[in-house]
Amino acid sequence: MMRKPMKPTVTHDHLLALVPTDPAWKVDWTEIWSLWPELAILDTCPQDPIHHAEGDVGKHTRMVVEALVADPDWQGLPVMDRGNLFWAAVLHDVGKPSVTKHEDDGRVSSRGHSRIGASIARELLWHAGSPFVWREELCGIIAHHQLPFWLIERPDPIRMAIETSWRCRPDHLCLHAKADALGRTCEDQQAILESISLAALTFQEAGCWDRPFAFANDESRVAYFELEDRDPRYAAHEAFTCTVTVMSGLPGAGKDTWISKHRPNHPVVSLDLIRDELGVSANANQGQVIQAAYERAREHLRAGRDFVWNATNVTRQNRSRVLRLLRGYAARFEIVYLEPGPDQLQRQNQDRPNAVPDAVIDHLSKKLEPPQIWEAHKVTLI
Secondary structure, eight states: OOSOOSOTTOOHHHHHHTSOOTTTOOOOHHHHHTSOHHHHGGGGOOOOTTTOTTOSHHHHHHHHHHHHHTOHHHHTSOHHHHHHHHHHHHHTTTTHHHHOEEOTTSOEEOTTHHHHHHHHHHHHHHHHTOOHHHHHHHHHHHHTTTHHHHGGGSSOHHHHHHHHHTTSOHHHHHHHHHHHHHTSOOTTHHHHHHHHHHHHHHHHHHTOSSSOOOOSSHHHHHHHHHOTTOOTTOOOOOOOSOEEEEEEOOTTSSHHHHHHHHOTTSOEEEHHHHHHHHTOOTTSOOHHHHHHHHHHHHHHHHTTOOEEEESOOOSHHHHHHHHHHHHHTTOEEEEEEOOOOHHHHHHHHHTSTTOOOHHHHHHHHTTOOOOOTTSSSEEEEO
16 A cells, blocks of 8 residues: 555546546446556456456446446435446456456456455555545445355355345445446346345345344454454443454554553553564564564453554454454453554654565555454454
């Protein structure tokens, strides 16, 4: 996310201004396709002819967007929701060029393009200054845009529906999926549309059609995402040994400043400080640093003492390791995520006593997965 925007004039207001409006509902493809090279390249990205006989990804994308814009259900949405789904449709397959492969049997595959596409969209919209919640709702649609196609085929579709409702809005997801199905040429289009309708019924049956599933309390939610056989309506007993604040954010985001202001009396397990103590650089093997950090955390947990875990924690995988440790000691945990704009992040990093090289931040930013509200008992977004 430290990349220089290819076109500095791409702003969130500009993106919203390009969303078609009544009465013409006309899409300005010339302007949209000139915004980012990540869109232009879609015209040269092939697709599997069985699922996409219409041709390349660019053609499919335009067909999906046109199908969405023509849908009365989309036209009737509030303005911000229309804009959110419009740009989700424009960017939904932006990850395909980086993962598309020609298989030995002559087929074309693009496995993993939803996750990659969400990451690319996040970077583009961060540079455009899009509001965090709006952006992450859009990225949630992209990351899960194929789910309505196969939800009913899963062993436990109700559970998957509940989990998905905490990652994106199911009604918006199904609206996008319908446009995705209509915006292609394939023999099984009607079967796909029927699967989407059944997915919609599944979300409705689960009680999470247009909102996250309502758990009894925060612990019930955390436990449900942790345990596969958990009853979603079980009200878990909340008895915690301590509360741990887990920081998250790129270098220079302001984590130390936030801690000094909001947790001034808490002990802090800081990976940066441990690196300094042990003389380990940020580019070296971090095994010794992590081991020392976990042992210090265990000391606080055994004592039932509130503390702060201070590290970048910008991927879900890294956060999950820490959170599993905290769960083992029956701790309550809150994730505090800080995300300044690109210019502010660069300034704050340069003002640090030991500025992190841009290359390191760029590497971390490309893996960035901001915490979602289901990951912890509380998630604070700054």
